[in-house]
Amino acid sequence: MKKFLEIALGIVTSVGGFLEAGSIATAAQGGAAFGYRLSWAILIGTIALIVLVEMSGRLAAVSGHTITDAIRERFGGPFFVLVLVVVGLVSYLVLATEIAGVATALSMATGLATRWWAVPVAFAVWILLWRGTFGMVEYGVSLLGLVTIAFLVGALKLHPAWAQLGTGLLPHRPPNHAAQYWFVAVSILGASISPYLYMFYSSGAIEDHWDESYLGMNRLVATLGMTFGGVLSLAVLVVAALVFAPKGTHITQYEQLGFLLVPPLGHWGRLLFIASLGIACFGAAAEIALATAYMSAQGFGWQWSENIRPAEGARFSLIYTLLIALAAIPVVLGVDPLKLTNVSMALTAASLPVTVLPLLVLMNDRAYLHDHTNSWLGNGALILIALLSIVLLVVAFPLQLMGGGG
């Protein structure tokens, strides 16, 4: 029974972690501009994320080491610092994006400008981490995150053309606006395959004292949780394709997305969208700030855990404190939330090689995984993801310049 509950909670957590500002905005942009045609990017992103999350959970459960520990030991201190700098910078931008996401939701609800909400939102995220425990972050926020199921309800109520949607799941070339098409595709992949998610997941496995008996559960949670998250992302794309695409609406602001759920759900649609955006972004912000603190503490060998008091992990707690404070700055300065989202997601996509490539070595190291090293299937999938990550690194910057303006 306890395991069953853990599985259920694990899946809910994954959903909460998956859907955030980036996945909502990029899926909506994709649907509005290209109908169902970019569905394949969500499918590929979700499969890649399932593979990476399962592996990071397996590594942690079998070895008792997080990915960060293993990267530091296997590839040395200097390489770890490179990973920390790259992932840290990207996480900073994504954290700013999520804070902007919550602030935008509050602004839509109250009419008070987004920038005024930045500091209160950042403070609320910080208080949760400073006073809360790992369980509060993991379960509390993600249970609330179930409100995002509204997107799925909305998509089903609009009766999508399933055959057309099925065709969209196969990658193909764009009908027009090639640069924008590929830029949105890269952003969707960056939004789906977030390093903070699998870094957070492997730390969570240690916080929750996983061992080898959790391997089955790990596989189930990774597969079902991420699939569920992917389906919700796809639902956002479908609704946008049916609501915005026929009118030729061009998404340039988050505020436009407020009408996303109005055709299927009426007056409640707007409230549900605001609640979904606010809660999903708030949960993601807490996870990203925590994931960055975990990564620094684990790589440098400091005391770390969300379950100890800040005074017992001073450096750990001050890392997320500083990161949250700095991440509020661009939002206070009035940086456009949607532009910030697109830049962060593209850079996330470009940052993938530094965390994915080490896994190729680590997941085949018997010193860590004993009898649970990758199968040929796992290695095949990981090689494909590694190749994809290199392609994303190469194309992200040129596409940003060509199609980033939208």
Added chain:
Amino acid sequence: MHLIGEVLDKQIVNRNGQYLGKVDGLIITVGRGRPCVTQLETGGTVLATRIHSRLGAWAAALRRRWGDGDPTPERIPWSHVDSVGITVTVDADARTSRARAWERWLRRHVVSHIPGH
């Protein structure tokens, strides 16, 4: 030197399970016969020096100005190493270890001033 790969960059833990940094460097003494590891080093300046000597000097300067003002890293004699496994277990007191000098300084001067610590 087989030992370098086995010890370097591992987590240092004391007998109470408290974390005392990573093995950032090793002091190797070449006496009569073969070279041998006499001390483990842990501290940001050591890691910074491994990346680039200038970064190490910069980190040391930063440490002189901020915090407890002492950039010397913690050195743990090999005789205090209990075991080397997935982590390196040592006999050291977390309350006095220099591996936690920054941690203690930040706790006393920053964290303790924030409510709810």
